[in-house]
Amino acid sequence: MNRTAIDLGGLGLDQGAIVLLRQALAAMAPGDRLAVSGTAPALLVHLRAFARAEGHGFEPGPADSSATLVRGTAASARWQQAERAGSASADGTVAHAPPHWGLAARGAAVEAGSPAFHFDLADRDALWCDDAGELYRRAMAGQWDPAQAIPWDAPRHHPAFVEAALVQVLTYLIENETAALIVPARFAARVHPHFREVMQLLAIQAADEARHIEVFTRRALLAGLPLGLSTCGGQTSLQTLVDEPEFALASFLLSVLGEGSFLHLLGFLHVHAPDRCTAEIMRLAAQDEARHVAFGMAHLTRHAALDPTLHGRLRVAVERRHAALQHTAGLNAEVFDALVLLAARELTPAGIARGHAAVAELQQQMDAGRRARLGKLGFGDDTAALLSSLHTRNFM
Amino acid sequence: MTTTLVLGAVAYDAKVVTIWDGFQRWFDAQGLPFDYVLFTNYERQVEQHFAGACHVAWNSPLAWLEAQRVARARGRTAKAVAMRDTDRDLTSVIVVRADGPIRSLDDLRGKRLGVGAGDSPQATLIPLQHLAERGVVPERDLAVQRFDVLVGKHGDHVGGERDAARALMQGSVDAACMIDGNHLQFTREGTLPHGATRVLAQTAPYDHCNFTVLDDAPTALIERFVALLLGMRYDDAAVRPLLDLEGLKAWQPGRTTGYALLERACERTGWLQPFLRRLGAA
Numbered sequence: 101m102n103r104t105a106i107d108l109g110g111l112g113l114d115q116g117a118i119v120l121l122r123q124a125l126a127a128m129a130p131g132d133r134l135a136v137s138g139t140a141p142a143l144l145v146h147l148r149a150f151a152r153a154e155g156h157g158f159e160p161g162p163a164d165s166s167a168t169l170v171r172g173t174a175a176s177a178r179w180q181q182a183e184r185a186g187s188a189s190a191d192g193t194v195a196h197a198p199p200h201w202g203l204a205a206r207g208a209a210v211e212a213g214s215p216a217f218h219f220d221l222a223d224r225d226a227l228w229c230d231d232a233g234e235l236y237r238r239a240m241a242g243q244w245d246p247a248q249a250i251p252w253d254a255p256r257h258h259p260a261f262v263e264a265a266l267v268q269v270l271t272y273l274i275e276n277e278t279a280a281l282i283v284p285a286r287f288a289a290r291v292h293p294h295f296r297e298v299m300q301l302l303a304i305q306a307a308d309e310a311r312h313i314e315v316f317t318r319r320a321l322l323a324g325l326p327l328g329l330s331t332c333g334g335q336t337s338l339q340t341l342v343d344e345p346e347f348a349l350a351s352f353l354l355s356v357l358g359e360g361s362f363l364h365l366l367g368f369l370h371v372h373a374p375d376r377c378t379a380e381i382m383r384l385a386a387q388d389e390a391r392h393v394a395f396g397m398a399h400l401t402r403h404a405a406l407d408p409t410l411h412g413r414l415r416v417a418v419e420r421r422h423a424a425l426q427h428t429a430g431l432n433a434e435v436f437d438a439l440v441l442l443a444a445r446e447l448t449p450a451g452i453a454r455g456h457a458a459v460a461e462l463q464q465q466m467d468a469g470r471r472a473r474l475g476k477l478g479f480g481d482d483t484a485a486l487l488s489s490l491h492t493r494n495f496m
Numbered sequence: 497m498t499t500t501l502v503l504g505a506v507a508y509d510a511k512v513v514t515i516w517d518g519f520q521r522w523f524d525a526q527g528l529p530f531d532y533v534l535f536t537n538y539e540r541q542v543e544q545h546f547a548g549a550c551h552v553a554w555n556s557p558l559a560w561l562e563a564q565r566v567a568r569a570r571g572r573t574a575k576a577v578a579m580r581d582t583d584r585d586l587t588s589v590i591v592v593r594a595d596g597p598i599r600s601l602d603d604l605r606g607k608r609l610g611v612g613a614g615d616s617p618q619a620t621l622i623p624l625q626h627l628a629e630r631g632v633v634p635e636r637d638l639a640v641q642r643f644d645v646l647v648g649k650h651g652d653h654v655g656g657e658r659d660a661a662r663a664l665m666q667g668s669v670d671a672a673c674m675i676d677g678n679h680l681q682f683t684r685e686g687t688l689p690h691g692a693t694r695v696l697a698q699t700a701p702y703d704h705c706n707f708t709v710l711d712d713a714p715t716a717l718i719e720r721f722v723a724l725l726l727g728m729r730y731d732d733a734a735v736r737p738l739l740d741l742e743g744l745k746a747w748q749p750g751r752t753t754g755y756a757l758l759e760r761a762c763e764r765t766g767w768l769q770p771f772l773r774r775l776g777a778a
């Protein structure tokens with residue numbers, strides 16, 4: 101049995117002395133005695149109350165201003181069944197994160213009896229990739245401030261029909277970016293926080309999309325035109341994406357096929373931008389999208405290697421979405437025409453021929469890019485070509 | 497034959513339902529069928545305990561004395577079978593303003609003393625007895641102002657004590673009574689600013705609630721009930737929330753040695769008489 105003494109000086113239990121007492125008692129074993137002295141008013145009254153409330157013994161004296169606390173069992177009992185929620189390091193995840201770890205930091209000691217949280221994405225194999233932490237840090241470092249990064253005041257000398265075409269394309273982009281925000285935002289709230297790097301990645305991906313919505317809107321309004329058209333076909337296509345409940349399938353449709361296609365579209369818009377402001381917006385947005393594609397590729401590659409059924413399910417997802425959309429219009433004519441006009445820059449047969457050829461080339465690039473990524477995910481050439489061709493004509 | 501143990505408790509707060517629902521689930525899981533009835537006041541609980549409404553009553557110290565006296569008058573016996581660790585060795589304090597003129601119990605003569613509910617052992621009956629036994633007789637030597645929050649609940653609600661403490665700081669009373677732990681709580685939460693009060697007197701230690709049974713209680717069920725209570729461990733995550741809610745770390749066997757001070761208070765004031773008369777036990 102140890103005997104320890106603590107002098108609280110003039111510090112009262114109502115002024116924080118309880119912290120000193122708890123620290124001292126925590127280092128002791130049940131049954132150990134802690135001699136407490138001090139000069140604070142009501143010290144013994146408060147010591148008796150503190151000891152009773154926290155399950156320690158109390159013996160007054162020997163002096164008027166001293167007492168002995170006998171360390172009880174309750175203080176440590178609370179933590180006897182506590183369990184470590186994995187470990188904090190990047191390779192400290194467990195295969196399945198249990199509901200009662202809840203919001204606890206990975207690596208924290210979780211008190212037994214903590215409430216269960218129902219995060220349904222709790223299996224590492226279904227969502228993890230080993231460089232998730234690195235991808236998050238890269239995303240963080242790649243954040244840009246629209247006020248600083250975009251030359252909003254850059255001169256604009258293009259004709260009115262080009263501006264109108266640009267506004268239509270931006271209107272289309274905004275609704276696509278909105279879908280691209282909602283999907284990761286929803287999954288961020290379903291991923292068990294044990295896989296914090298994935299949760300963080302999804303959150304910053306949503307933040308990227310919020311910024312894209314912001315800059316596309318701001319650019320669209322720059323010349324004072326009203327926003328363009330939103331079509332049934334476009335929204336129906338996006339609805340099939342937003343409604344996909346399975347993480348792997350949604351991520352495949354959004355990041356690999358949709359954002360993958362958007363990389364080419366943003367590249368096209370960068371090249372054919374009528375002003376420096378638009379060009380810079382497209383360049384920066386494309387940088388962000390490249391990260392979104394990279395994360396989708398990384399976790400799906402790992403997932404596919406661990407789960408032989410995944411390829412089949414991804415394929416079915418594309419086919420199902422294609423079937424759902426086959427009676428819709430696909431890319432709306434207004435967007436298609438606007439892309440042609442942007443690349444044409446002039447309302448002449450020669451200009452339109454150039455623009456039309458550029459858009460046709462864009463669609464070929466998108467197709468080639470999708471097939472290359474599908475190949476990397478382990479699909480054979482024929483399947484990759486088939487799936488790419490079935491991808492929504494709405495691009496996203 | 498009775499197979500379900502029925503407990504009586506007083507609903508001094510909405511959380512009482514949460515507490516006993518939780519205990520009901522836990523006792524059921526341990527194989528003890530358990531139910532409970534709630535009363536709005538302890539006098540009704542004691543009366544109904546004798547009428548057979550429950551097998552065991554979660555009694556305040558005053559309700560324990562009431563049960564004991566009724567039992568004695570009817571040739572029955574009451575027994576305390578278990579209590580919380582926090583029911584043992586409480587003290588109450590009488591506090592005054594640190595910057596005021598009151599330095600001794602004698603200085604209280606002619607002054608106003610704020611107490612809790614009239615039926616609060618800890619905030620009224622016991623501290624007033626403490627004064628009376630030291631020659632300062634309440635009502636005769638000093639004025640007593642009651643802060644009656646939820647009468648019939650024997651001071652289980654902390655509101656009366658807090659009101660008395662506030663009155664002390666506002667200057668409408670010259671001294672106030674409260675449990676030692678509430679003085680710590682009130683100073684920590686700022687109801688009593690740090691250093692603004694001085695403890696003028698501290699009562700001798702006394703005991704608080706207990707589980708009371710009468711001589712006709714179903715022995716096997718009560719034994720099982722007590723064994724389960726005493727076996728509840730604070731390191732068990734399934735019971736810890738219940739213990740936290742009820743404010744204890746461990747159940748202790750019942751003891752009745754800690755009620756003498758309250759008993760003397762009741763004798764001096766005749767506090768129990770109206771109730772005992774009503775039950776034909778005076």
Ligand SMILES: [Fe+2]
Binds near residue numbers: 277280308389
């Ligand atoms: Fe985006």
Ligand SMILES: [Fe+2]
Binds near residue numbers: 392
């Ligand atoms: Fe994106």
